Amino acid sequence: MDYDVLVIGAGPGGYHAAIRAAQLGLKVACAEMGNVGGVCLNIGCIPTKALLHAGEEIRASKHAADFGLTFGEMKLDIAKLNGWKDGIVKRLTGGVGSLFKANKVTHLVGQATFLDAHTVQVGDKRVTASNIIVATGSESAALPPFPVDQQRIVDSTGALVVPDPVPARMLAIGAGAIGLEFAQVYNNLGSKVKVIEFAPQVVPAADADAAKELAKVLRKQGIVIETGTKANGYTEKNGELHVELEDVKTGEKRVEVFDRVLVAVGRRPRSGGLGLDVAGVQTTDRGFITVDKEMRTTVPHIFAIGDVVGNPMLAHKAMKEGLVAAEVIAGKKSAMDVVAIPAVVYTTPELAWVGLTEAEAKAKGYNVKTGNFPLSASGRAMTLGDTDGFVKMIADADTDLLLGAHIVAPHASDFLAEVGLGLEMAATVTDISLTIHAHPTLSESILEAAENVHKQAIHIMNR
Numbered sequence: 001m002d003y004d005v006l007v008i009g010a011g012p013g014g015y016h017a018a019i020r021a022a023q024l025g026l027k028v029a030c031a032e033m034g035n036v037g038g039v040c041l042n043i044g045c046i047p048t049k050a051l052l053h054a055g056e057e058i059r060a061s062k063h064a065a066d067f068g069l070t071f072g073e074m075k076l077d078i079a080k081l082n083g084w085k086d087g088i089v090k091r092l093t094g095g096v097g098s099l100f101k102a103n104k105v106t107h108l109v110g111q112a113t114f115l116d117a118h119t120v121q122v123g124d125k126r127v128t129a130s131n132i133i134v135a136t137g138s139e140s141a142a143l144p145p146f147p148v149d150q151q152r153i154v155d156s157t158g159a160l161v162v163p164d165p166v167p168a169r170m171l172a173i174g175a176g177a178i179g180l181e182f183a184q185v186y187n188n189l190g191s192k193v194k195v196i197e198f199a200p201q202v203v204p205a206a207d208a209d210a211a212k213e214l215a216k217v218l219r220k221q222g223i224v225i226e227t228g229t230k231a232n233g234y235t236e237k238n239g240e241l242h243v244e245l246e247d248v249k250t251g252e253k254r255v256e257v258f259d260r261v262l263v264a265v266g267r268r269p270r271s272g273g274l275g276l277d278v279a280g281v282q283t284t285d286r287g288f289i290t291v292d293k294e295m296r297t298t299v300p301h302i303f304a305i306g307d308v309v310g311n312p313m314l315a316h317k318a319m320k321e322g323l324v325a326a327e328v329i330a331g332k333k334s335a336m337d338v339v340a341i342p343a344v345v346y347t348t349p350e351l352a353w354v355g356l357t358e359a360e361a362k363a364k365g366y367n368v369k370t371g372n373f374p375l376s377a378s379g380r381a382m383t384l385g386d387t388d389g390f391v392k393m394i395a396d397a398d399t400d401l402l403l404g405a406h407i408v409a410p411h412a413s414d415f416l417a418e419v420g421l422g423l424e425m426a427a428t429v430t431d432i433s434l435t436i437h438a439h440p441t442l443s444e445s446i447l448e449a450a451e452n453v454h455k456q457a458i459h460i461m462n463r
């Protein structure tokens, strides 16, 4: 065999697997047909966060007048904005390349296809490996009436290149993380943005109260959000997109005019064209590769990780699964056995959660108790000029066990980590409320939400 481990795909899952396998002394190659870093670094997590930050600076600069700071007329150099974002991507993907070199991971360039269960064609090379890790990721799901041309009808990749001038009127189809993040970027850059969502709430996977709170704040910022709405198709007239929208409940139809449409209705696994059938690897009817807790597919020496194995399609889930697969191959006792995977929508305020939603906890039969703390009562939030949002904590009334937390707040993604640790360590709500949190910080909102579970928060009336 040429290698102990061949990883297919160099996204977050693939590059974590390759580096950990190399750290554990294995001879590793990683095949990548595009840029190292995968979707996350090139056209996902990183560039969206860069655009969100730039947009947020624009929004914040307008509010600076509240404390007496005004600027002259704002000028936005869109070419520079795109270039700045691309520079960050370049630096990070270059970093992955350097990490491969430093760890002696062989980077094979080209598209990989299975020839048999141990042999893979990579570009014009034939490679054999004792173990293979499939980390081919996902791609945007299509919405057939809206074929993507990356100009007028874009998916997330097209939306990452900010056009000059920005579209005057934009429609985002889908109010998941991707739809809402781009809605806020373009709203802050000056577009008039509407977001429609088929489901009755934005971010359908999130806790209902948290999703409602986020939608309320985004509406206050000027983004029009309509849930229970679908888009049937469009006609182009004089360069404008006349889109037919339909109320899912009443069936009522209307036509609205936009300059650009973003299709953000989900992602599908990239498992076709890999020759998985030749290797004997099974997939579900939706194309996700079936794996067990060790990330093994139906063929014991072939592993699969990341978006290609299913939800949640998040970078940190892919990374963890990559480490597990590498460790299992190296003979370590390792498994994907986690209590909770955090999820974040990186708007301002962010929506971040970890653990069970209230509805999930009830469905599991817990005697659910909740605690709430509004940011309007947070001293730190006031000093930041951003008091929209709340923390909602979910607990088991019988055992005091912490079950989850749902945060709508600036920087929620950073201080959510505490709750993730709490869940993994089976913390009770009392454990959180006994922990001294620095003052003034946004993280105190977690402390007060925990105290509110016991009706003992100090800075609010406990209801």
Ligand SMILES: Cc1cc2nc3c(=O)[nH]c(=O)nc-3n(C[C@H](O)[C@H](O)[C@H](O)COP(=O)(O)OP(=O)(O)OC[C@H]3O[C@@H](n4cnc5c(N)ncnc54)[C@H](O)[C@@H]3O)c2cc1C
Pocket: 008, 009, 010, 011, 012, 013, 014, 031, 032, 033, 034, 035, 036, 037, 038, 039, 040, 041, 043, 044, 045, 046, 048, 110, 111, 112, 113, 135, 136, 137, 138, 156, 157, 178, 270, 273, 274, 305, 306, 307, 308, 313, 314, 315, 316, 318, 346
């Ligand atoms: C706009 C957007 C924003 C996002 N923001 C976030 C975020 O903020 N946080 C978060 O956690 N997640 C985010 N995600 C999701 C995140 O990008 C994915 O969960 C993550 O990239 C999955 O990693 P992966 O390793 O499974 O696959 P990918 O990152 O999809 O990488 C797969 C790689 O495999 C390569 N490949 C595929 N087939 C082959 C083949 N046959 N041969 C060789 N190479 C192949 C591809 O070229 C690709 O580089 C975002 C996604 C999008 C689209």
